[in-house]
Amino acid sequence: MTTTTSSMESEIYSSTSEDETHALAAHFASRLKKGDIVTLSGELGAGKTEFVRGICSYFDVEDIVSSPTFSIINVYTGRLRSGEPVRIVHVDLYRLKTKHELKTIGLEEWLALPDAIKLIEWPEKANGCLSRQHYHVEIRTLPGMDDRRQICIGAVGAACLGHAQK
């Protein structure tokens, strides 16, 4: 597993099933630490929530991880490998239309939480407002390739994320 996370590089994986996406996400999660932000892009049905589910399973989240499209923000409690509890904030910006609405859902306050891991679906809706350093996961569907997905993981901002900081 590559640990370099400079802003331009990105790692590319391919997945042929939901289970594989889940496993890839769990593997990716091993580099996350408290305070980290992950944004997830991909069209409807690409598998963003499945990826979030994989991350949550790595942190032993016991709650059912379902779509937060209706509730906008779901918060789960998980555990780090050390056994220390960690909050996972799962945000879905799909329904949002204006930047002003980001304020009213308190996105900035959620993102600033130092002791939680934040996973954001549909970051495009926050267009330009996600200035903090974060990982970006892009799930691409391939035409005519059924369940095959290309998953690109990169870091946006600076190289002080995950392992790089340790």
Place this chain on the structure above:
Amino acid sequence: MEYCILAIETSCDETAAAVIAERKVLSNVIASQQEHHCWGGIVPEIASRAHLERIWFIAEQALEDAGIELDQLDAVACTVQPGLAGSLFVGANFAKGLALGLRRACVPVHHLEGHILSGFLADPALELPAVVLVASGGHTLLVLLESVAQYRLLGSTRDDAAGEAFDKIATLLGLGYPGGPALEQLAQSGTPDIPLPRPLLSDPRFEFSFSGLKTAVRRYLAEHPPQSDADRARIAASAQAAIVEVLVAKTLRAADAFGARSIVLAGGVAANQMLQHSMRTRALRRSVRVIVPERQYVLDNAAMIGLVAHIKLELRGTDAYRTLTFSIDPTPWRMHRHGSNKHARYEDATFSL
């Protein structure tokens, strides 16, 4: 005991108020936030602001329709869980303030308990046990209503809600918001002959999953781009048939498993004609009655919140609800998985009002 209650519901995009007395609905006012249609979804900021602008007007309208003065109220009730935080705050703070000013009790109510008990609004003599299907844009759950004050969660969705599947598939088909009714209308002119998955249909548990169906429709559209309205209608009809078949099959299976006397449909998806028709047709062969409350009680409304509050007051009296220290909670219930797999544990999911 009989109580007169003003109930407030603001958990999502409806500002609603109702007056309930002796478990009967005296008035039921709903101000649908129509401006959302041009936004393409439930917009939280607009929702909470619109609630704030409308709540006094809606509450006064409910009192006027009921012919009740403020000082005749025994209690105020409000939805506190689950929903959009900002929206819940508006309703809960309004109710607390009014209760404080009137020196009355204030009863916090779980929105989903409102849907679960809405069968009593359609039939006060609802025969129990009843299996309740709550299916809306935000929720999909099967509940066993064992007594008027006790119910058991049998299962919910692992991913998308049934109404969310309608809405998102409608988006894929280029239909407007709200997508569900538009999809239903389009489906009427199509033949449901495209093979789409029935997620978890053969799974014996009472859980749902609609995310894969959405993905299947997306894939079908990529491979067979619709050339005409007829093509789109076929896809809409096929998607609707898939969603309805899973909802009906699981509900009937639960009714059989628990010897239900009644089946109640609640939530926005319960307004779907194909769901109602299919459920009724397939229940005919069993000795179980299918209850679909009036449309105004199926969609989000305050009457169901008032009913739950009334039952709570019957159980505990007004003195149990004098403190205003309760808070709102955007989450529904905490569900737990079996070990490392995806399946929820529901065995101990019995709740009392």
